[in-house]
Amino acid sequence: MASPPTAGSGVARLHTLIAELRLPVVAAPMTRISGPELVAAACAAGIIGSMPAHNASTTAELDSMLTGLLSGLGDAGRLLMPNLVVHRANSRIDADLECFADHQVSAVITSVGAPDSVVRSLHRAGIAVLADVASVAHAERAVRAGVDGLVLLTAGAGGQTGAANPFAFVREVRLRFDGVIALAGGIGDGRSILAAQVAGADLAYLGTRFLATDKSRADERYRQAVLEAGLDDVRLTSRISGIPSSILQSWLDQHEPDPAITTAGFDFGSLTDAGPFAWSAGHAVSAIRQTDSVADVVAALDAEYRSAVDDTLARWRPTPTPHTTSGKE
Template structure:
């Protein structure tokens, strides 16, 4: 069962928070177009002595969405979400939790750790918590610690993706959990959004498709590489951050590295204390080694996020009509 805040979206989609790439411009565009927009709290960074960027970003997002809603009462914006990296290397976590609590962030997405105090902070300000998981064991742990919903990060997803088939992962979670369930993994079309729902998910979780958007904080070369690449251009490796992730193979090759020589990663070396997570003697994910999922074969141009969502909505409606006709 979906909580009210996740109902009445234009299409059942959450734009996933992408490290470095997601910012206020993308979130605002996604929400105005009718899907949940999100960003990692760690993307909002400032130099010592400067105003706190997370506070400024949240104020900007809330004010712009409020203006949109006042001007468009018949087409209000979707809610937004903030992603918290719940990992011991995130020294900013407590500060960022306080800021999100003060701004009454409506949707909290948690990653790399399930903590009761984080869930309590979200609930205390009226928010809900969606926790991303890569297997059924982690899913049960997250719900036992108070998360409201789950994001099943299956094989083919961008960034730190799990190894399991979406069919297997959704099936196992749905065997015991009837709450909000999102699916992440190579979803780039409206037909894939409907397929995720038929499989048992409530909403689709889409990230890589929005890297090639005008509003994304990504280098032009990164966006163009998304357009030029397909599923066969994705390489999975734990070498860069210590946890298996999916990356654009051409970006690895561009650093001069030999793909055949990539070693295994060390989870103890994970570090979210800087914008470029990774080990100091390696090319940095995500600034040099670009994360991406396997669904990018559907991407053929860099365009505004609103246009991407318009296309997803058309494809979703067409897919529903086609399935109904079977």
């Protein structure tokens, strides 16, 4: 039997895993977009892959998805980190937690709510916990709950997002947290991945960049809208889910959001039913020019990252020698 996890071991395990990645990148979970095929392609390409548990319509379906994924991925299976919505409206939390424990996934990413109620049981199962947060107050609460990592949602991130500036958010969280930090929001190229690291993050968290890949579940119209959009075509609105979200203007042009939604609160059912849903995308849409395979996107990010490192080093200015005004000294 594996030895019981020790305090802080989740952070150490995450750092070990990050050091083995081809790139410090998470293919972030996306409702209705990321299924096992996108996760498998991401992990096979050497980055972390995530999908929301609710993209499986039942825990039994989740169980069979994880069985298939983990047996197909072999060693790369440790790069799989499912996402769990921890809002009280999710009635599947306990069953999904048990499923994660059965499959011994390396980590779970929580969202839409405070992770307090799930950290203990995940740690008991030897599973690390990352929680997504959109404010310093929420980050502090998650740290008090004992999470191993934080996903900082910043302005322009796809899905439900925050409004914080990424530099300021990482700086302030780093002052009080030495666990793993993933930065989310607008990261669509290798240069931005390097910038996230320079700012103090361990991982770049990319959703939008994978929206138009071959393994995305977005239909043709949604995919085309993503390809055509630029930063100015992304709107921040609470009128879809009750939580501020990044939605494409082209979708808002065709649909009248329900004015009651702002006060309706979060509706977990809307994530899992098969009905129409709003086209979400973040500011990183401007980085997408065509439908590519996940492997090609990761290869492009890798090449951009490496050339950004070289370019940055070439522009690095070593400390100048002390200035002397005359030859009199």
